[in-house]
Amino acid sequence: MADRAAEARLDQALVARVRLGNDPRAFEQLVRRHQGMVRAQLRRLLHGDHAAADDLAQEAFLLAWRKLDQFRGEARFSTWLYRITYACFLQVYRKKSLSLGDDDEGEGEGEAESLPEPTRAIDLQIDLERAMQRLSTSEQTVLLHCVQLGLSHEETAYVLSMPLGTVKTHATRGKAKLKKWLSAWHDVNEEQNP
Amino acid sequence: MNHSDNDDIEALLREQFDGAVPDDGFTDRVMQRVPPRRRRAAWPVVAGIVAGIGACWLSLLPTSLLQVGWQNWIGGELSASAIVLMAAVAGMSQLACWWTTMESEDPC
Numbered sequence: 001m002a003d004r005a006a007e008a009r010l011d012q013a014l015v016a017r018v019r020l021g022n023d024p025r026a027f028e029q030l031v032r033r034h035q036g037m038v039r040a041q042l043r044r045l046l047h048g049d050h051a052a053a054d055d056l057a058q059e060a061f062l063l064a065w066r067k068l069d070q071f072r073g074e075a076r077f078s079t080w081l082y083r084i085t086y087a088c089f090l091q092v093y094r095k096k097s098l099s100l101g102d103d104d105e106g107e108g109e110g111e112a113e114s115l116p117e118p119t120r121a122i123d124l125q126i127d128l129e130r131a132m133q134r135l136s137t138s139e140q141t142v143l144l145h146c147v148q149l150g151l152s153h154e155e156t157a158y159v160l161s162m163p164l165g166t167v168k169t170h171a172t173r174g175k176a177k178l179k180k181w182l183s184a185w186h187d188v189n190e191e192q193n194p
Numbered sequence: 195m196n197h198s199d200n201d202d203i204e205a206l207l208r209e210q211f212d213g214a215v216p217d218d219g220f221t222d223r224v225m226q227r228v229p230p231r232r233r234r235a236a237w238p239v240v241a242g243i244v245a246g247i248g249a250c251w252l253s254l255l256p257t258s259l260l261q262v263g264w265q266n267w268i269g270g271e272l273s274a275s276a277i278v279l280m281a282a283v284a285g286m287s288q289l290a291c292w293w294t295t296m297e298s299e300d301p302c
Contacts, residue, residue: 022230024228031220031221031224032221035215035220036216036217039215040211040213040214040215054220057220058220058223058224058227062228062229065228128210143207147204147207147208148210148211175203175204178207179203182206
């Protein structure tokens with residue numbers, strides 16, 4: 001927690017340097033510090049399309065450079081950056097006329113029962129990946145930000161421009177579905193370690 | 195779902211996540227595309243507002259609409275001039291609010 005506070009202070013100092021002195025080197029440090037997680041966020045959102053993710057990440061950083069005056073420090077810089085990145089992603093996503101909303105809510109719910117029984121030969125990670133893909137887009141996105149990127153529910157709500165209650169609901173439902181679909185693994189583990 | 199199950203699922207998800215992507219020249223590519231940053235000067239906005247108000251005032255000066263409207267407004271009389279003046283003020287306030295909101299909104 002102290003580390004996160006120190007990181008946030010360092011980001012604030014770098015932002016101040018960019019603003020006061022139009023210092024590109026300070027911005028370069030900001031890019032270097034955050035590019036890894038921003039690109040990871042986009043790779044997940046774009047289902048592993050690395051090239052598209054990197055293109056979009058570049059756009060997000062260029063936008064951050066232009067909009068840096070609008071960063072008021074209400075959120076951590078990384079959270080603000082995730083928000084910009086997610087907005088860029090949504091813009092591209094909408095342009096491609098792909099629907100991203102709750103219309104896919106409960107997608108695969110019926111298929112859950114028919115998920116093949118995981119066998120020892122199938123890797124748990126592959127099953128988890130499949131199960132993740134069966135979640136609704138909103139649940140996947142919320143779990144990515146809340147669990148994998150390590151944001152709080154409040155930060156996730158800010159990044160996704162989503163009500164806090166909705167974020168919590170998606171997180172709970174998503175985890176419950178994963179638990180249900182992966183329950184066979186749990187049973188196997190319990191049999192092995194009674 | 196109990197707390198332990200939650201922890202298990204979260205641990206699995208974290209394990210599945212590849213984490214931060216190595217830089218591999220990404221930062222250099224971004225920095226090559228970063229344009230020079232220009233500080234936005236406030237004077238064009240102020241000059242525009244002053245010019246707009248001045249133009250409105252000059253165009254309404256011969257009709258004495260402003261003067262009559264203002265006097266009626268102050269006197270609490272709801273005349274046509276006063277209503278026009280109030281509508282103009284309300285419209286400008288709404289435009290200012292809209293502009294401020296648009297400016298303060300981040301991304302894309």
